[in-house]
Amino acid sequence: MTANEESINALREALKVSPDNAPLRIHLGDLLNSSARYDEAEKQYATALTLSPGNETAKLGLAYSCYQLGKYSQALVIVEDLIKQSKPPAKAFIIHSRLLLNDGDIERARQAYTRGTEIDSAVKDSGLHERLGLTDNPMSNANDRDRAAVTSDGRMKNFVSNEEADDHDTFIDIEKSDISFENVGGMDDVKEQVRMKIIYPLENQEMFKQYGKKVGGGILMYGPPGCGKTFLARATAGEIKANFMSVGINDVLDMFIGESERRLHEIFESARRNTPCVIFFDEVDALAASRSDMRKSGTRQTINQFLQELDGVDNSNEGVLILAATNAPWHLDSAFRRPGRFDRIIFVPPPDQKARADILRLTLKGKPVDNIDYELLAKKTDKFSGADIFSVVDHAVEAKLSQAMKEGVPKPITTKDLESAIKNVKPSTTEWFATARNYALYSNQGGAYDDIVKYMKL
Numbered sequence: 001m002t003a004n005e006e007s008i009n010a011l012r013e014a015l016k017v018s019p020d021n022a023p024l025r026i027h028l029g030d031l032l033n034s035s036a037r038y039d040e041a042e043k044q045y046a047t048a049l050t051l052s053p054g055n056e057t058a059k060l061g062l063a064y065s066c067y068q069l070g071k072y073s074q075a076l077v078i079v080e081d082l083i084k085q086s087k088p089p090a091k092a093f094i095i096h097s098r099l100l101l102n103d104g105d106i107e108r109a110r111q112a113y114t115r116g117t118e119i120d121s122a123v124k125d126s127g128l129h130e131r132l133g134l135t136d137n138p139m140s141n142a143n144d145r146d147r148a149a150v151t152s153d154g155r156m157k158n159f160v161s162n163e164e165a166d167d168h169d170t171f172i173d174i175e176k177s178d179i180s181f182e183n184v185g186g187m188d189d190v191k192e193q194v195r196m197k198i199i200y201p202l203e204n205q206e207m208f209k210q211y212g213k214k215v216g217g218g219i220l221m222y223g224p225p226g227c228g229k230t231f232l233a234r235a236t237a238g239e240i241k242a243n244f245m246s247v248g249i250n251d252v253l254d255m256f257i258g259e260s261e262r263r264l265h266e267i268f269e270s271a272r273r274n275t276p277c278v279i280f281f282d283e284v285d286a287l288a289a290s291r292s293d294m295r296k297s298g299t300r301q302t303i304n305q306f307l308q309e310l311d312g313v314d315n316s317n318e319g320v321l322i323l324a325a326t327n328a329p330w331h332l333d334s335a336f337r338r339p340g341r342f343d344r345i346i347f348v349p350p351p352d353q354k355a356r357a358d359i360l361r362l363t364l365k366g367k368p369v370d371n372i373d374y375e376l377l378a379k380k381t382d383k384f385s386g387a388d389i390f391s392v393v394d395h396a397v398e399a400k401l402s403q404a405m406k407e408g409v410p411k412p413i414t415t416k417d418l419e420s421a422i423k424n425v426k427p428s429t430t431e432w433f434a435t436a437r438n439y440a441l442y443s444n445q446g447g448a449y450d451d452i453v454k455y456m457k458l
Contacts, residue, residue, distance in 0.1 A: 042069065223348035247282065260301075377418050388428055
């Protein structure tokens with residue numbers, strides 16, 4: 001089985017657990033495109049767009065699939081819509097150039113190609129360049145800031161020189177989080193582990209340096225979806241008043257060779273220029289999957305680049321704090337768990353009874369309520385994730401709004417309303433634990449999943 005095939009199968013399995021995950025579908029579409037399985041890719045992008053209408057990455061992937069399938073009219077409609085935007089994506093012009101060239105309109109094809117490469121030189125394509133009859137070779141300039149060089153050990157480097165870095169903003173927004181640990185219900189043990197790894201070293205730098213501990217490093221959080229991993233990462237940045245960068249897989253992964261590595265480098269460079277900074281990688285298993293049999297895959301280069309950035313080989317990561325979340329830690333390459341990388345692995349379980357009561361209080365804060373029995377409701381939501389509890393409250397609010405529309409008088413939410421809503425929501429963690437149980441029992445080398453064993457009392 002090839003590396004791409006293995007990754008495709010892994011993503012299909014992940015989508016069985018999370019079928020409404022648009023970023024996963026987009027990544028699967030990208031892998032299918034790179035494997036020339038354009039008809040399958042087209043379906044994934046189309047589904048992603050029903051889940052996330054207007055998603056630029058999905059539109060680009062769909063246009064590329066349609067072009068490869070000979071559905072030129074459909075591809076043209078998509079790219080023409082994209083290039084009309086106030087900030088059109090460079091790749092839309094490249095696909096547009098191919099469509100125009102296919103139609104025999106060479107001059108407009110050249111114009112589209114030139115426009116795309118002016119926006120982002122990383123999209124230059126030597127084959128298309130030659131077909132358009134352009135005289136210079138866009139890939140010949142070894143000093144091009146957007147072209148990656150491959151070192152002897154297969155890693156990517158030198159995307160942007162230090163002198164140039166200050167002149168280029170990253171494509172990921174740098175935020176200031178407005179929440180802290182006070183806004184996180186429960187998770188006391190998890191929060192304490194984050195404090196020890198990230199917060200205390202930053203607040204007591206001199207003391208930690210005496211013990212040879214640097215300010216920085218990585219934490220990998222894993223567990224069932226909807227249990228607060230993303231929220232905790234944002235709260236961590238707010239707790240220490242650090243800059244915050246939230247990175248999704250569609251922000252990094254790209255069908256064009258070398259582009260994913262360039263994006264990763266830009267993200268880390270921006271964080272290094274804005275320390276202290278928390279970088280949060282969501283669904284990190286899609287960026288850091290196992291490299292087994294990946295020697296012929298571009299995915300391997302992306303993983304190597306990620307490892308290099310974590311190590312701070314060319315630039316110090318002092319003050320760069322890295323959090324990542326995954327629902328599938330068993331798909332993560334073991335190299336990411338070595339010291340200096342994600343050396344603290346934290347299991348984020350569904351909230352316990354006390355935490356469920358806290359989440360209900362936080363979720364209902366500011367809403368009209370009447371004598372809510374939080375302890376009773378917490379008992380009735382066993383195995384519910386934080387997201388499941390939010391859904392319960394949403395169901396109760398919608399029912400109350402519907403009643404208010406009929407009666408013309410708004411009434412407060414009661415315990416009974418929430419009990420009724422609980423009956424309409426099934427805990428989403430059950431399926432995850434069914435999968436996790438197998439790994440905990442049969443693939444627990446080195447005690448990687450001991451926390452799952454303990455939690456499930458296996």
